[in-house]
Amino acid sequence: MSTPSTQMMRSLKFVKRFDWRQNIIYVGFVVVFILFAILLGDSGFTSTNNLLNIARQTATISIMAVAMTFVIATAEIDLSIGSVAGLASVVSAMAMSSFGLVAGVVAGLAVGLVVGAINGGLVAWLKVPSFLVTLGMLGLVVGVARWITASAPVPIADATFIQIFGGGDFGPLPSLLVWAVVFVAVGAVVMNKTKFGRQVRATGGNTQAAMFTGVNTARIKFYVLLLSGVVAAIAGMLYAGRLQSGRFQWGTGDELSVIAAVILGGTSLFGGRGAVIGSLFGALFIGLVNNGLILAGLDVSQQQVVRGAIIIVAVALSSKKKTS
Amino acid sequence: MSTPSTQMMRSLKFVKRFDWRQNIIYVGFVVVFILFAILLGDSGFTSTNNLLNIARQTATISIMAVAMTFVIATAEIDLSIGSVAGLASVVSAMAMSSFGLVAGVVAGLAVGLVVGAINGGLVAWLKVPSFLVTLGMLGLVVGVARWITASAPVPIADATFIQIFGGGDFGPLPSLLVWAVVFVAVGAVVMNKTKFGRQVRATGGNTQAAMFTGVNTARIKFYVLLLSGVVAAIAGMLYAGRLQSGRFQWGTGDELSVIAAVILGGTSLFGGRGAVIGSLFGALFIGLVNNGLILAGLDVSQQQVVRGAIIIVAVALSSKKKTS
Amino acid sequence: MSTSPVLAVEMTDITKAFNSVPVLREVNFELMVGEVHALAGENGAGKSTLMKILQGVYQRDSGEVKVLGEVVSLTDTFAARAAGIGMVFQEFSLIPTLTVWQNIFLTAEPLGKFGLINDGLARKKAQEIFDDMGVAVDVTALLEHLPTALWQLTEIAKALAQNARVLIMDEPTASLAKHETNALFELIERLKARGISIIYISHRMDEVYRVADRITVLRDGQNALTAKLADVTPAQIVAAIVGREMSGNLTYEDRSARISKDAVLRVTGLGSGRRLSNISFDLHRGEILGLAGLMGSGRTELVNTLFGIDRAHAGSVEIDGKNVSIRNPGHAISLGLALIPEDRRAQGLVLEHSVQENLTLPLLDGLKGGLLLSTQKIVERAREMIATFSIKVADQRMPVAKLSGGNQQKVVIGKWLGTDPSILMMDEPTAGVDIGTKQEILAMVREIADDGKAVILISSELPELLSVSDRILVLRDGEVVRNFLRADIPSEEFLQLAVQGA
């Protein structure tokens, strides 16, 4: 969107904003963490177990946030991820119960591939707004999940699946944690050190300019939405492993948390930027707050109030930095 | 099926002459309406009563969509409207029960003013992303609403209030319908025939250029978010009148439907455009589909699937026209 | 048609229409290997369109294109790049959110181990290209932080990095100051020597004579002239461009009689941003004050500060003897100021809004019928302005983005002159404007001053400054270093030296 400018002021504003957009989340994370550690020390907030809990509870969001960072970096959006996770969880559970582990995983991934391809195809080549396409998809996909399961859970017995997908541990670490770390690491490298990542940000920064430069912007948009679909499917299987069953509700509403994590992390909804690590901390920040507030013994309404306040204050402070 | 298709052909010619984004919604509306009229004629779809139902059920969404059109035209977003409606409904119900009608209405409006002013202030002058601010507000506000009511409904006895706010009729017309018509009419005029409307679109189209042209872009952003808060509060009171009680849940999740209505109506998330009438038809379109699918006797899951599919198809078709 | 030497590019009978408005009609254009071929014509004549067809951005309706003897289809930009055609776009092809070096190597990044981008190498190469061009830039800066001139230089560096065999330069010097322009010309000589063929689009006659071997002129989308520059006079070229004999350039005339003694604007010890410090000068009613300086010298920052976009942190500003602290552009406008900004696309226009809407945005108060805006008044007002500034547009409801570069600039100028300001500030107003219009604009500037308004004019084209200014301030590193009466400036060279600070 933005084009050249020659005022020092504006440049400086941008520099400053860029800085805080990059860093506020880390600051916020540390501050809140320390606060909770002090206030909730005796509630076991800092116990290894609880810290692992936070990691576990934010793993699926973090993973989807990595993919969403790419989508938003191209100035598109994917609202269907929550539903895709739900459908993938039931489809893989069903396939598994009849044809075993491998079939189950393949089927789950297939869900992500198909939905992602449709989203991507419509946005990339028919040039329709991703907000609407993926919003329609959100309803359609969850509907399918309910339809084929009659809204009932599909139990998963396969121990290996549960062990690998979110249920078990790899050595001392919860498998969920490992999944998250791998996704974030790969995502960060791809975004910052590969042609693809570069072209993703170029597409979001100025689609037309990117096209003139020989970036196949349509294909880029197709890929990021495909990716987002597949990753959502994996997240769905992680839910399934964790809850030892597939169900259409797994992942419901995650899209908002994921987008929030990405933006908190410093990626702009208007595209051109993509802070993968930031997104991870955005997710951790949200998880941290949720965990702390529940530990603090607040009831649902109070949790909502404080959680909202914390986000607003964090955002507001971040800007104070800028103008000071 | 010849009637609709020929009708479609005519409408599509019409579309080609103008910008597809501006017109597809009308086409979609007409097509779907005719389809339902044919398929569900005997299910009373076309009965005056049912048509009034559709109007009634979409009124609050339409009203909020008018305000959201202004917000999105400035390239901002307001995710807090649903919660504001909920809080306004309980606050005005509480105030009414103790201090009477006027106090109730004033209190409800005050909620919108306060929340809108905070959203607007943070976005306009601290230049923080409206997505995050209003997302935080979404949680905070609904939390407050639950807190002060212990999640319980607050009954409303005042007959006048119920009569005026969504419960009653003005002559032959449901008061909700009248409210919607007034808001849309005023909104359309302000957007297209006043300096404010022009400045709103300029701000969203290119903030820097608008600023260089003497538009006080910060103030514009403040006003649209303030407006959106107040309108959401009114919508909340309409819910309260209709449901004869205030409750934190009124309006929950409306933000998505409202934004969808606005975008379906031809307003771009990236700002610069604002089609108020389009937003109305976007809302009507969604209401129409929900109503028709229930009348068609589909299961819940099937309703979701078809609803999603219709949105996707509508959007996809709209683009065909663009490229042809 | 000429057979030898072999042609780098041969475009035959090219026609192109946009929604049934013809833009190019049977245009022929040929470029020899190692030749620099100038392409000239009025704003909207079709130059960029022709080049975008060669670049695969637009598809021709009919006609044939050969590159190095091969017929090519040029269905998209990839095909064109594959055919070895690189382009310096008029509306830049750069990504604001990427750094200079990332832009330069976009899609052509050097790869290191594991197929990952070798940042170090890319940065080094980018730096080399700029050194080669003799320009100092921080290649790790984000584009969005840089001024127009640097965008233009980056755009050029990017085209060079593609080491194309055919290089299209669409007004590469539109907002470059003299010394960057010179650096560019030396570069072009070196490229020629390497056998690279160059198409050079420009509205500046002196540049054309300096770099080009041949020239082709388009008028209303048709061939008007193709000749060796050795064989044509500037007058002939201008005639071909505007389609009639044109009275010679505006020349300086002493206007001191028309300039009143009392200052309409008095700036004292003004400081702003990081670099603007201790700026003091008076501006008188009826006076045209020129600002000269190198890129980054602070001219834009100065006018932006006076217009309330940047906040002054020191000094005072008086208008009509009253001390004012300008809060924002709205306030500035109410005080009778107007600023034609340097960067038309970013600061002057809402690109996807119609020509009509852009022209009337600052005038809405005067276009009401009762409480509401009157569409009729808006349409008529816009029509008048389009006529006054001979803006070439098929339909005034067309998005301004679809106008030619120069016509976009005219919209910005028109919009501001429409406000009838008492102090008019213009930052590079004639960048990208064709010769005929440039003269009209300068004449207009003089008229405006003549009926008692004051004008501040920023231009990197010294002849232009010298032709209309009554007084010229030279800025360097954010300070006023010289303050000349026009009469005291003997020659362009003299001013050039002052600017360079030699």
Added chain:
Amino acid sequence: SGTGATSSDNTGVSAQVDAALAALKGQVLSVGPNGEKPSGFDTTTLTDAEVTKIKAGKFKAAIVMHYAGNDWSTAQVEGLKSEFTRLGIEVVAVTDANFKPEQQVSDIETVLALKPDLIVSIPTDPVATAKAYAQARDAGVKLVFMDNVPAGFVGGKDYVSVVSADNKGNGVVSAHLLAKALGGKGKIGLVFHDADFFVTKQRYEGFKETIALYPGIEIVEEKGIGGPDFAGDAQAATTALLTKNPDLAGIWGVWDVPAEGIMAAARESGRTDIKIATEDLGTNVAIALAKNELIVGLGAQSPFDQGVAEARLGAASLIGKTGIPTFVALGALPVTHENVLDAWKQVYHIDAPASISSIYKK
């Protein structure tokens, strides 16, 4: 290594529990919205003559749910549909308000356009939906409710009848079963439905009153969940409970979906020794019972039979039958590892699926 109810050593408590449950058998603790005393399932049967008469009527019915996201709702709708089919009544619409009253009001209005003779529904919010139900009543549509009724509505006058699970009883049953599994002592936590919702409140009361009878058991903390992601909310809440109270011995979950979240949290915290009691015989909790892992017992409703009863009562009213009971309640069914398979058959009228029976630990 799960430990089921039977592994409790304290015979005193298990005796007390068995006695209590025995006394409860066939009993219904809840009373009707207007204090009516409950009639049983058997009072809803129709004679062959009545059935033929109903078939002749070619009636239309609509089902307006509050929430369609779990086995309970599905079974309700199944029961209704199967019985309606038997009675030759056409189901013209099914709607789901997902716990949103304003949505439910719209659903009712919309459904009325279909001119149904009968609406079977469960009000999400007694106050907010009253006007819409009144509209239906005034249009001459017969109303049968599940679990609770709109504010100010009177049985036999405004609506035909309300069929409820003995929700209070369900709470009581689950409390007894948890107490038994805990051997009558230990710290427990509660995960309740933080909403003004009749049904779930009733259970909560039933549970708390009953658990208070066991002095050795202490409720150390209660956590509310708001949904719509009930499993996720319950999981987070439980994680916190366990973090804060490492010595927690048991947890009560307000229905099966939250219980699934509770199980996940327990597994993750390596607390598979925790004892969980809940309501509703959902698939996943049934599996846990079959494995004899984590879930030690629950109070099951009979959603299918409730559906059947509602269908019959509604149908009866359509042919002007008089003396129809205005409050029918089906007793709570205590389910533990021992009887989970039979319980399934009793609740859903089909054999437990392989996913449950195959892993049943003898």
